[in-house]
Structures are given as C-alpha cells and as structure tokens.
Amino acid sequence: MRPVERDVATSTRLKLALAIVAVCLILVSRSARGQSTDGYHGVQIFPVVVDSSTFAQRFTFRIPTVSVATADPVTVAATFYPGNGAPQNAPVPCPNFVIPSSGQKVFTSLRELCPGLALGSTFGYLHTAEIDPQTHPYAAYSRVSNMAGSGFSIEAFPAHTFTMAWSVVTGLRRLAATPSSPAYQTNCFLANLNRINDPTSSTNTTFHYFIYNSGNVLIGEGVINLVPGKIFRMLDIFGAGGVPAGDLDDARIRFNWAAENPSAPYMAFCTVQDNTSFGADFRIAKQEWDHTTSPSDVAAHDDHVRRVTRASGDAYRTEGQAISRAFSIPAGAFHNDHAFMLRHPDNAQCELLDVTTHLRLMPAHGLEMRMVRRNFVAPSGFEVIAGGAGSTGFGEVYLGDKPDYNGGRNSRYWLQVESNGQNTAAVRPYMLQCQSGSGHPFPDIVYYNEPGERF
Numbered sequence: 001m002r003p004v005e006r007d008v009a010t011s012t013r014l015k016l017a018l019a020i021v022a023v024c025l026i027l028v029s030r031s032a033r034g035q036s037t038d039g040y041h042g043v044q045i046f047p048v049v050v051d052s053s054t055f056a057q058r059f060t061f062r063i064p065t066v067s068v069a070t071a072d073p074v075t076v077a078a079t080f081y082p083g084n085g086a087p088q089n090a091p092v093p094c095p096n097f098v099i100p101s102s103g104q105k106v107f108t109s110l111r112e113l114c115p116g117l118a119l120g121s122t123f124g125y126l127h128t129a130e131i132d133p134q135t136h137p138y139a140a141y142s143r144v145s146n147m148a149g150s151g152f153s154i155e156a157f158p159a160h161t162f163t164m165a166w167s168v169v170t171g172l173r174r175l176a177a178t179p180s181s182p183a184y185q186t187n188c189f190l191a192n193l194n195r196i197n198d199p200t201s202s203t204n205t206t207f208h209y210f211i212y213n214s215g216n217v218l219i220g221e222g223v224i225n226l227v228p229g230k231i232f233r234m235l236d237i238f239g240a241g242g243v244p245a246g247d248l249d250d251a252r253i254r255f256n257w258a259a260e261n262p263s264a265p266y267m268a269f270c271t272v273q274d275n276t277s278f279g280a281d282f283r284i285a286k287q288e289w290d291h292t293t294s295p296s297d298v299a300a301h302d303d304h305v306r307r308v309t310r311a312s313g314d315a316y317r318t319e320g321q322a323i324s325r326a327f328s329i330p331a332g333a334f335h336n337d338h339a340f341m342l343r344h345p346d347n348a349q350c351e352l353l354d355v356t357t358h359l360r361l362m363p364a365h366g367l368e369m370r371m372v373r374r375n376f377v378a379p380s381g382f383e384v385i386a387g388g389a390g391s392t393g394f395g396e397v398y399l400g401d402k403p404d405y406n407g408g409r410n411s412r413y414w415l416q417v418e419s420n421g422q423n424t425a426a427v428r429p430y431m432l433q434c435q436s437g438s439g440h441p442f443p444d445i446v447y448y449n450e451p452g453e454r455f
Contacts, residue, residue: 036158040064040137043129044156047269047284048189048231049080050144051110052121057154058108059142061128065103074099074136078128080114081194083231087118091194091229096131099138125191125231125267128156157284162193162265163301166256167285169270172211174238174248182276186238188253190224191231191267201228206258207266211241214250219243228264237270255285304341305439312355312431314445325448327417328429329367333453335418338432338443343410344399346438350386350415351393353431361392366423367430368392370455373405373413385413389455390420396435415443418453 040063050057065071078094094114099105107113110126130136145151169188177183190209195201204225211220220241224232234240237253255268268285290301298307313324329336342348352361352369361367370387371394386394402408417430432443 038158039139039155041139041158041160042135042137043127043159044138044140045128045159045162045193045267046126046140046142046154046156047191047267047282048083048123048154049110049126049142050121050123051117055144055146055151056108057110057142057144059106059110059113059140061097061099061105062139062141063099063103063136065101071101071103072132072134072136073101074130074138075132076105076128076138077131078113078126079194080110080117080124080126081191081229081231082122082124083189083233085233086122086124087120088122091199092116123233127159127194129159129196152282154282157267159193159265160302161287161300162267163287163290164257164264164266165287165299165301166254166289167266167268168252168254168288169268169283169285170250170252171272171283172237172248172251172253172270173272174236174243174246174251176247177275182274184272184274185236186251186270186272188234188237188240188270189231189268190226190234190255192226192228193265193267194229198228203227205264205266208256208258209237209241210254211238211243212252212254213248219248219251223258226266231267254288299439302439304441306441307437307439308433308435309440309442310353310358310431310433311442312429325445326429327432327445328427328449329417329419330427330449331423331425332451333419333421334449334451335416335447335454336445336449337447338415338417339412339446340415340434340440340443341410342399342413342436342440343438344405345401346399346436347396348386348399348413348434348436348440349394349396350432350434352417353433355429355431358431361430363390363392363420364422365392365430366419366421366426366428367417368420368455369415369417371397371413371415374411375405382414384455414446416454418455 061076063071063074075096075098077096080092080094082088092114097105111117128140130138140156142154143151144154172186173184174186175184190207192205204227207224209222210218213219220238220243222241226232238248257264270283272281287300290297313326350371352367353359354361368389368391370391371385372382373385375383386397
C-alpha cells in the first residue's frame with residue numbers, strides 16, 4: 001500500500017481528525033497575514049475554512065469606499081469544497097450575498113455563510129468571486145476563535161496566485177515530547193483547485209511530493225491523484241511519506257505536478273502543531289520554480305512576474321501580424337525601444353545576447369543599449385538608469401527607494417537599442433535578456449527599426 005493511501009482514520013488519528021480539525025489543521029499564525037498589501041481582487045480563496053462546536057470562524061468581506069454615496073454594492077458567489085474526511089463529498093454552493101455600499105459584510109460563522117453544510121464538524125476550502133456585470137474587486141478576511149476567544153487570522157488569497165509552479169513549505173518538524181516541551185507533528189494539505197468554466201471536470205491530475213531533511217537529503221515521498229475541486233489532508237506528513245521514525249527539524253516538502261496536466265493550478269500548505277495544546281501555525285507553499293520556461297525561472301508561473309526574460313522576437317503576435325518580428329537593427333542609424341514594467345525598490349539587470357550562442361554581444365557587433373524611465377524634471381523628460389554609449393549590457397542596478405520615482409508607483413521603463421556606428425553594412429540581430437528580483441513581464445517593442453539614434 002502506498003503511504004498516501006493509508007487509512008488516516010485509524011488509531012488516535014480518528015479521534016483527532018474531526019475533534020481538533022479546527023485547531024491543529026487550520027489555525028493560522030500571524031505569518032499568514034500580509035501575504036500582500038494588494039488585497040482587493042475579483043476572485044479570492046480561503047485556503048481552509050472550518051465549522052465545529054468548539055471553534056467559530058468569522059468572515060469579513062469589504063469593498064473600497066471613498067464615500068457611501070459613490071460605492072456600488074457588490075454581489076459575491078461562494079462555494080465550499082470539502083476535504084477528505086468531511087461529512088460531505090460534493091461541493092456545496094452557498095447563497096450569493098451582497099457587500100453593501102457601506103463597504104462591509106460580516107458572517108459570524110461558516111455555516112451562516114454556507115447554510116447547506118452537512119451536520120457535524122467539517123473543513124475544506126472556500127472559493128469566492130464577485131459576479132456583477134462590472135468588475136468590482138473586494139477583500140476578504142476571517143478569524144478563527146475558540147470558546148475562550150483565542151484565535152488566529154486567515155486571509156483570503158487571490159485565486160490567480162495559485163499556479164502549477166513547483167512549491168515548497170519549509171521549517172517542518174517532528175519531535176518527540178520531552179519533560180520541558182511537547183511533541184510536534186506536521187500536517188499538510190494539497191488542493192487541485194476548482195474550475196469555473198468546467199465545474200464538473202473529472203480530469204485527474206497526479207501530484208508528487210518530496211520530503212527533505214535539513215541537510216537537503218530526500219527522506220520521503222508520495223503521490224496524490226486529485227480531480228479539480230478536491231483538497232486532500234495528510235495527517236503526519238512524515239508518516240504519510242514513509243519517513244523512518246525519529247526527530248526531524250527544519251525539514252521541507254516540495255510539491256509538483258506530473259506530466260499529464262501541467263497547467264493545473266493547485267494550492268498547498270502545512271501546519272506544524274504541538275500535540276499538548278494542539279496549537280498550530282500555518283505555512284502556505286511558496287512558489288519556487290517554474291521549470292517549463294526557458295531559461296527556467298524562479299517563482300510563479302506567470303508571464304507578468306518573470307524573474308528572467310529572454311526573447312529574440314516579439315513575445316506575442318497581434319491580430320494581422322503573420323509572424324513575430326525578430327529583434328534586429330538594420331544597416332545604418334536605426335533604433336528599437338522596448339517597454340516593460342519594473343517594480344521599485346528592486347534590482348534589475350539587462351543585456352544584449354548573441355541569438356545563437358546566448359553570450360553577451362561585443363561592441364563590434366554594432367549595437368549599444370541603455371535603460372531609461374520618465375522623469376519630468378529632467379530636460380528630456382527621461383532619465384538614464386543604466387547603460388549608454390558603447391554598452392551592450394549592465395550589471396545589477398538598484399532602481400531606487402519608493403519615494404524616488406513616479407510618486408511611489410511602479411511604472412514603465414524603456415530599453416533603447418540602437419546602432420553604435422561600428423557596423424554600418426549589415427543587419428544586426430540580437431536577443432534581449434533581463435532579470436529582476438520581484439519580477440517583470442516580457443518587454444514589448446514600441447518602436448521598431450525607427451530611423452536615427454537616441455544617444
């Protein structure tokens with residue numbers, strides 16, 4: 001029998017599974033707060049929600065309001081997706097609700113929000129989305145409290161942040177009790193997220209997980225098959241993954257998909273609980289590696305936050321454009337301008353590469369480049385950030401503190417590529433590579449083979 005197929009409802013685990021699910025499996029520490037200050041979105045997911053006689057989860061939904069007179073009420077649809085071991089197996093549609101123009105809608109429990117839940121203790125995840133004719137983003141927050149009033153916060157996450165990128169949870173532990181400390185146990189969850197356009201999809205996706213000790217040695221693994229809209233709970237992830245007995249600290253788990261459905265978005269998180277008070281913390285899996293890109297990219301599987309971009313032609317063709325335009329400068333004095341978004345404070349680095357060897361071009365190739373951004377105080381309306389005459393690339397450059405540029409807003413930058421006058425007889429192709437710490441999209445070419453030189 002595979003480790004993930006073990007019956008977790010045996011021995012003392014059966015006694016714990018539903019009685020303490022509201023604590024050991026979903027209590028969220030302050031580490032879950034402030035995942036992003038960009039909290040208003042149109043589709044949001046609570047990674048885990050609970051209803052039991054011991055713990056209450058209170059929900060607050062909010063829309064931005066300058067004044068009640070200008071705010072529009074927002075209608076939200078919600079669906080509860082149960083976890084394995086919950087009283088029901090199928091998703092539970094919840095009644096649509098309205099966030100009023102006063103800006104706030106509160107539910108004192110999951111059952112008030114979703115009265116169709118089966119009787120008994122239950123847990124799962126909650127999918128919410130605004131359904132108005134116009135786009136109306138909202139924020140969502142919840143708090144889990146016991147009868148004594150102690151509890152933790154669980155914020156909703158924007159659905160778009162869950163992708164198929166390989167994800168990792170760190171700091172996992174399994175420790176035996178001592179006279180001065182409780183035993184520690186790690187539980188993990190994995191969800192294959194539901195599909196709005198295909199709500200009855202039964203397409204299975206195989207997910208793998210790999211457990212490593214603090215020395216980066218693989219010590220356990222497992223396989224989980226899930227259809228969309230299912231969340232799977234693994235009590236004692238070390239036992240589920242076949243890890244031999246013994247204390248472990250600072251371990252980690254990596255989740256990734258299998259080849260049959262590489263676009264399936266999934267959500268993973270773990271809780272580390274102590275088995276005396278059943279206090280726990282919550283650790284959402286951090287997207288660590290998108291190995292489908294070239295070059296392989298750190299972090300999310302999203303084109304608008306690539307940490308590395310490399311292109312030798314238009315990333316996307318527009319309607320009526322038969323083929324991508326290759327990046328090149330014609331013979332003579334011409335220039336191209338590439339526009340893209342960068343965030344600050346952050347570091348960035350760009351260079352021109354040979355389209356065949358992918359090595360940085362030498363000045364003899366006939367090109368030079370620089371990066372500029374808007375500055376209305378400067379005489380030209382632009383300021384040079386890096387590069388310039390004779391440069392085919394620049395090392396990591398700090399983009400500035402938040403108050404230094406554009407009133408604190410992230411904005412567009414331009415990479416200007418032109419002839420350096422050393423090669424006047426031939427077309428000069430190039431590949432553009434950029435890197436940044438917080439991510440950026442592919443640069444769009446806004447001026448192509450324009451006559452003249454900029455610098």
